[in-house]
Amino acid sequence: MAAKTLYEKVWDDHVVRRGGDEPDLLYIDLHLVHEVTSPQAFESLLLQGRTVRRPDLTLATVDHGVPTEGRSLGIRDPLSRTQIETLVRNCERHGITLFGIDDPRQGIVHVIGPEQGVTQPGMTIVCGDSHTSTHGAFGALAFGIGTSEVEHVLATQTLPQAKPKSMAITVDGALPTGVTAKDVILGIIARIGVDGGVGYVVEYRGSAIEALSMEGRMTICNMSIEGGARAGMIAPDETTFAYLEGRNHAPRGAEWDEAVAYWRTLPTDPGAEFDRYVDIAAADLAPYVSWGTNPAQTLPVTAVIPSPDDFTDALERDATERALHYMDLAPGTPITDIEIDRVFFGSCTNARIEDLRAGAALLRGKKVHPDVSAMVVPGSGLVKLQAEEEGLDRIFKEAGFEWRDAGCSMCLGMNPDILSPGERCASTSNRNFEGRQGRGGRTHLVSPQMAVAAAVEGRFVDVRSWM
């Protein structure tokens, strides 16, 4: 049998109908749904007289538009309220499990799937959200889709898909002190560019990846889309199985053994070939800070802000000029001279329990800088509860962080948590696009540790100097 990659194995195991005049029709094992990209899909389904084929393979929650404080007062934004009520109605009508705003399991859709154990190796997982790539950390093929495709999956539990190419990104060696999973993926994107992965499914491999926890692997796969990739995957191993065992929807007893036996067959075979290879030495990575308005405009914290003159390509020069203007930064400025106004600790990239533990460990006994306003938004209600059981909330609150309820929050600012024009934010999220966190707001992407250090110092600092 020909040697196959992890990606090819998962793909092949889900082909309902192969090729011919049409693209492969893939079966979808899990469809995650949230309030923002689903209402038009449900409406169209109804108008066409179609039903939800597999409500039992569909899980919904509210995350994008939910407020992160004062929930007992209800949702004040009438549009967000309508959107959330619409999802509640649609789930009731079609018998879909919903973790609603009052459910302790509510949270960011890409945090709750793994947390509940519904994200497992070898699955196909889709959601009307580009950060669905997160679930690839388990060795699942997981990708974001648009609303028309949401409707398609609701109606058929399948998606016709042209097969993307494959890319191996190998990170070998031990990560240097102070370099986190977030820095690994920022370093990768800085190297391949925001379109380096377009048309590819990436498999992250190498000893640095294998050494990561599931939380770290999720952070890396999460930002695959920021490098343009269709999906990111990591081979399942003992770390994966240990994370899953005993979770709500993980298999039990004989089924667990059967599942693990299957999962062990999934890693890429020796000799299997990829369409493209990228090799990175872990020792070359550093704590990163994005300086511009796309995630590839990222540099080590020890660097200085670049100049448009550093680029020969006209579009790149223009993009650099526009980014510097929007970010109000001058070429040659050391990144450690950049002062910040806000810290956002949250998002599907970095709001899991391990992120909160890492942040709290660094923050213990310190205070947020008087000119900085900082907030923690846990990734789910259960992450929040766990953190409170461990006393992490006290560390954050005593330092001066606000301690909020779970949701996407200021990662995209669809709820009331937004930057004011001109405000500069150190953010553990995934996108630094113009206006992403609020019109005129300036986002710098960093790791949880770098965000905490910046909160304390009021400017970016090399977190390695704290260690």
Place this chain on the structure above:
Amino acid sequence: MGFRVRPVTVIQGKMAPLPRANVDTDQIIPKQFLKRVERTGFGPFLFYDWALDEEGEPRPDFVLNRPEYADALVLVSGPNFGSGSSREHAPWALEDRGFEAVIAPSFADIFRSNCHKIGLLPVVLSEAEVAELTRIAQDPENEVVIDLETHTVAAGEFKASFEIDPFVEYCLRNGLDHIALSLQHAEAIDAFEATRPGFKPSLA
């Protein structure tokens, strides 16, 4: 009736040049407009933060605010157009504003797929060809003709050809309902489902 895809054959009309790289879907349609539960009506919010200043006044230099480009059918932009969020609201907004095609050196995967589903045509040309079309589009009176049958783009002396997946082309030209196509394979879906291992998770 639900949303129906309009068949695409020949697109002929004016071009609007937007020569920027990595135009992301947060720029095409900012988040505050994603709270609507309707499928239409996103056009007025297209490129909102680029089109309007802090006071909500139109910026006269933004290309889509210039009256001579008001009826453009084709947007000509830079590489990696539509990157970022999967929001289908981005192609909906372009379509609602009257655009029928976008020409760029490359497109983000999800955006391109979303365009295919709604009958908005993404056309990939080389960087040099897009640069030339951008130059031609500086005169708003110049028209472009995109022919999906012959896979060609023409504007005066300018001629270029583009590639497109045959199945995508077939669907676009016939305005096909993708869901109905998959439902024709209902027996295959049933058969596949019968073989799924019992350990796969279920919310039931």
